[in-house]
Amino acid sequence: MKEMWDHWDNETKQLVYCNYGDLPYLLNAKLDKHLFRAIAQFWNPAHSCFTFGKVDLVPTVEEYTTLLRCPKIQVDKAYSRAASVPTLLKKLMNITGMSEQWITTRIQQKGDSKCVPWKSLRDLVLVHPDVKKRVDVFALGIYELVVFPKALGHIDEAAFDLFDRLSKGVTPIPAILAETFRSLNACRRTGEGRFIGCAQLLLAWFHIHF
Template identity: 45%
Template sequence: MRSSFKSDYGDIAHLLYVPIDETLLQALVQYWNPPYSCFTFGSVDLTPTIEEYSSLINCSKIDNDRIYSKSNKNKHFRRKLERLLGALPSWVEDQVAKNNQKEYLKWEGILALASASPGGQVQRDMLAFLIYGLVIFLKALGHINVSVIDLSDRSSGGINPVPLILEETFRTLKFCKRNGGRFQGCSQLLTVWFHSHMWTDAKLSRSLYDGHFSPLEEFLRKED
């Protein structure tokens, strides 16, 4: 399962082990320059790029020419969730809740279903769905936005989610800069991206973002 998961989804499972440094994130927000969508450190401007975030995810199946776009058929998310998780319509209906007229999923039930799954492709795709919903596109603690279902349903087919991840990161940084509050983009990816620019190991200087190196694995190795 591990090799097939990595083949379809890259290194996103490593995000589960990346610790969130709230102090670092709060400091980064203060240096965010919304008009130019970059961090400004004195005379130095630094911003995450599609190439860098693609390297962080490190998925060989991502097709850079097939950029993910949101589906206009979100109303059919229940059927997609049934197919994705191998669940019954009645079970799916029980997991859907509303908050301010917006529908979301209660992750406890999905986690319980994942734990009881016998394995194979359904469990693999379920794990990716949980990572997308609870780590990469976190909207609220304990909730999974229904829009993640469409992305997760299509992601194993080579669709490139990186521009959407960056868009959400920039949007959240802009909001935090102007209004304060907790950063709710993918904190783990932003943390590793920033740390990777601080690494001074000479052997990493040429290969960090060339597609043959895993920054997430390197970050976890350095943390250990």
């Protein structure tokens, strides 16, 4: 994805910034695994915060909103799964602009959820004639592979649902924070495990305070 981004012209990049804020900077954020493991040791599951000596710190909605800086986000419209949502097929058609047949052949079942291989969508980013759709699919890839890295190499149904709601101006920040806290709790409870929140954002937040 970083290679794709580096080859885009300024006009396309500005379209990403306009619609999705500073999301692309996550591609260049260096992930210091040793620092991240050290930080995770200070997570206090009982109080859902980091405890450094006598100081308690926790990422806030306001801080994460500033870090992502998305002009189209409406901070008072938090994401929550709607009671009635379009089918995965419809959501994919809206996001990609591709035909029902194209999408149907690429939907896979992984565990208890449906997903689409990132390779299929990556190829779409490279060849889609509509620049706006190209940008949308690219941003979707960042949300799944960097912000919510749950299904490695695949975009799962939950990511499509969240991304579909972004077009309505909802803020994804509470969902990002909730997944971060949940994953930190899970890692601390087991003593190990794969963190499936956005490690890049968490480290960016940490550097601001230290």
